[in-house]
Amino acid sequence: MDTIRWEEGKLKIIDQTKLPTEEIILDIENIEDCRRAIKNLQVRGAPAIGDAAAFGMVLGLKEIQAENFEDFYEAFLENKRFLSSSRPTAVNLFWALDRMEDVVLKNAEMTLPEIRCLLEKEAMNIAEEDAATCRKIGENGAALLRDGMSILTHCNAGRLATARYGTALAPVYVAEEQGKRIHVYADETRPLLQGARLTAYELKEAGVDVTVITDSMAAYVMKNMRVDFVIVGCDRVAANGDTANKIGTYGVALLAKAHGIPFYVAGPFSTIDMDTPTGREILIEERPPEEITHGFGKRTVPVGVEVLNPAFDVTDHALITGFITEKGIICPPYKEGFEAALRGMKRG
Ligand code: MRU
Numbered sequence: 001m002d003t004i005r006w007e008e009g010k011l012k013i014i015d016q017t018k019l020p021t022e023e024i025i026l027d028i029e030n031i032e033d034c035r036r037a038i039k040n041l042q043v044r045g046a047p048a049i050g051d052a053a054a055f056g057m058v059l060g061l062k063e064i065q066a067e068n069f070e071d072f073y074e075a076f077l078e079n080k081r082f083l084s085s086s087r088p089t090a091v092n093l094f095w096a097l098d099r100m101e102d103v104v105l106k107n108a109e110m111t112l113p114e115i116r117c118l119l120e121k122e123a124m125n126i127a128e129e130d131a132a133t134c135r136k137i138g139e140n141g142a143a144l145l146r147d148g149m150s151i152l153t154h155c156n157a158g159r160l161a162t163a164r165y166g167t168a169l170a171p172v173y174v175a176e177e178q179g180k181r182i183h184v185y186a187d188e189t190r191p192l193l194q195g196a197r198l199t200a201y202e203l204k205e206a207g208v209d210v211t212v213i214t215d216s217m218a219a220y221v222m223k224n225m226r227v228d229f230v231i232v233g234c235d236r237v238a239a240n241g242d243t244a245n246k247i248g249t250y251g252v253a254l255l256a257k258a259h260g261i262p263f264y265v266a267g268p269f270s271t272i273d274m275d276t277p278t279g280r281e282i283l284i285e286e287r288p289p290e291e292i293t294h295g296f297g298k299r300t301v302p303v304g305v306e307v308l309n310p311a312f313d314v315t316d317h318a319l320i321t322g323f324i325t326e327k328g329i330i331c332p333p334y335k336e337g338f339e340a341a342l343r344g345m346k347r348g
Contacts, residue, residue, distance in 0.1 A: 003163065004051050026042060031059045034056030035082060047161065047167070048163070054122065057097065057119060057123065134163070134268070137267070140324055140329055144264070148183075151230065152221065154232050160198050167267050168231045172203075173206065191295060194246065219255050222258075236276065238277060238317075250313040267325065282312075285311040
């Protein structure tokens with residue numbers, strides 16, 4: 001089953017909070033449930049959040065009773081604000097919602113039923129393009145990988161985090177299709193264990209050789225085992241290449257540098273935010289302390305002790321060897337590289 005599916009006006013997602021022990025498909029029928037699913041990480045990963053939000057806007061249309069364009073647009077913007085407030089860091093959320101708004105604005109002269117149809121079509125396009133883009137990322141990244149190589153990854157940037165294939169894991173899937181055997185070290189990724197629960201789950205399902213390590217083992221593994229590349233995903237890339245990704249990514253990048261291991265970020269252009277000049281301007285989501293104090297139901301921190309729970313950190317662009325994108329591998333200087341690729345995308 002795909003991570004996300006649109007079927008007869010309903011959004012179907014795999015509930016990622018239940019993996020790997022239970023495979024539950026959730027039917028999401030209204031915008032409130034869609035926002036809740038994004039906020040609670042039932043659907044997660046930057047591209048999948050964007051896909052889900054686009055379908056959330058379509059679900060929200062059911063509650064819009066407007067009879068003229070002005071009233072319709074006002075209610076639409078209210079829904080957009082509602083979904084925008086689900087998670088702050090992954091820029092794909094805002095990118096997808098802006099694409100949906102563009103459809104409304106560019107078709108203001110059409111009838112409201114026509115606009116509703118175009119919005120549903122746009123949400124489906126966003127998800128289909130996500131799958132096609134990830135496939136390209138996979139093809140471009142697979143060129144780096146040779147038979148027998150090992151990579152280390154952090155969090156889950158695989159098929160569960162996108163419409164299909166993933167970003168950081170897409171090169172592994174394509175390399176395997178090409179007959180290369182690739183081994184993956186998956187950091188377990190505290191506190192919510194996206195690496196242990198999700199990356200290991202989907203790689204195992206796909207028959208890829210995967211070893212889960214605790215986050216604190218990454219240095220040991222880099223020093224004593226074979227790690228040819230680190231490949232991670234991204235939630236928001238600033239114009240200069242500074243990259244927000246799951247908390248712990250920055251530490252992995254520092255370790256990779258210390259061990260002379262190339263550190264790649266894989267992601268689509270929808271995650272590159274040219275309006276954010278550097279990583280300093282990226283808003284980092286703070287999540288509830290219970291995710292740390294009550295890891296999976298058991299209290300692990302004494303009552304009354306303060307905890308910190310930023311969901312993401314920013315890796316300085318100087319630590320990044322290159323970006324694996326749908327437009328090829330982009331090397332420093334990143335701002336110029338991103339701008340050139342974006343110019344090519346507009347022309348193409
Ligand atoms: O909090 P999450 O699980 O949504 O965080 C996800 C990540 O950090 C991923 O690495 C990122 O979104 C890229 S997904 C292709």
